[in-house]
Amino acid sequence: VTVEMKSSKVAIVRMNRPPVNALSKDLMHGLRRTICDLEDNDVKGIVLTSSSKVFCAGLDLAELLNPTQEFVSSFWKELQGLWITLYSSRLVTVAAVNGAAPAAGCMLALSCDYRMMSSKNVIGMNETKFGLFPPPWFVELMADTVGRRKAEMLLLQGTLLSTEDALACGMIDQIVE
Numbered sequence: 625v626t627v628e629m630k631s632s633k634v635a636i637v638r639m640n641r642p643p644v645n646a647l648s649k650d651l652m653h654g655l656r657r658t659i660c661d662l663e664d665n666d667v668k669g670i671v672l673t674s675s676s677k678v679f680c681a682g683l684d685l686a687e688l689l690n691p692t693q694e695f696v697s698s699f700w701k702e703l704q705g706l707w708i709t710l711y712s713s714r715l716v717t718v719a720a721v722n723g724a725a726p727a728a729g730c731m732l733a734l735s736c737d738y739r740m741m742s743s744k745n746v747i748g749m750n751e752t753k754f755g756l757f758p759p760p761w762f763v764e765l766m767a768d769t770v771g772r773r774k775a776e777m778l779l780l781q782g783t784l785l786s787t788e789d790a791l792a793c794g795m796i797d798q799i800v801e
């Protein structure tokens with residue numbers, strides 16, 4: 625995770641884990657630590673973005689291949705901790721979604737106060753496409769953002785929306801070129 629101060633009050637927080645910013649336990653820990661440090665340093669707002677062409681590919685599936693029970697438990701704790709920290713942060717949080725944002729990548733964006741996204745990208749929770757269902761707090765984030773019926777349809781079908789469709793249903797707030 626890298627931090628660039630745009631002024632004394634606003635920080636650009638970039639996920640920097642090539643090639644796709646898959647959320648490993650370490651990346652989630654780094655993000656949470658960064659947000660907490662900025663909160664402690666009188667910063668007012670952050671822009672969460674990526675230093676590569678993918679915003680975030682969601683959970684690091686490689687780390688979840690044949691994990692020990694202990695690792696799964698600590699991984700899950702880190703994921704919940706990151707979500708709670710970002711969602712409840714006192715900072716004004718903006719997601720600048722500058723690449724694909726599937727599954728937990730979408731969760732990160734939806735946990736922010738405002739979402740801008742570049743065109744020709746995709747965002748959504750596609751877990752059902754590979755036989756999983758997102759945890760309840762992902763579901764609630766989606767329902768709070770686009771409405772319960774729309775969320776139900778998107779989640780059941782594991783839809784990844786284009787930038788334009790995401791704007792149309794309120795999943796993002798602005799398209800930025």
Ligand SMILES: CC/C=C\C/C=C\CCCC/C=C/C(=O)SCCNC(=O)CCNC(=O)[C@H](O)C(C)(C)COP(=O)(O)OP(=O)(O)OC[C@H]1O[C@@H](n2cnc3c(N)ncnc32)[C@H](O)[C@@H]1OP(=O)(O)O
Nearest residue numbers: 644646681682683684685686696699700724726727728756
């Ligand atoms: C603790 C958990 C316990 C139990 C879990 C049980 C239930 C709970 C479910 C929780 C909900 C799950 C949430 C998730 O986030 S799951 C992850 C879902 N993510 C995806 O479906 C995205 C998959 N990736 C893509 O679609 C594309 O890679 C992407 C992001 C559009 C980028 O495309 P592109 O630029 O063309 O890059 P490549 O596809 O060529 O990928 C490059 C490289 O990255 C590897 N990779 C991609 N995604 C992931 C990932 N999520 N984790 C790990 N690695 C990933 C890909 O394999 C390539 O690797 P290579 O070595 O071949 O170069």
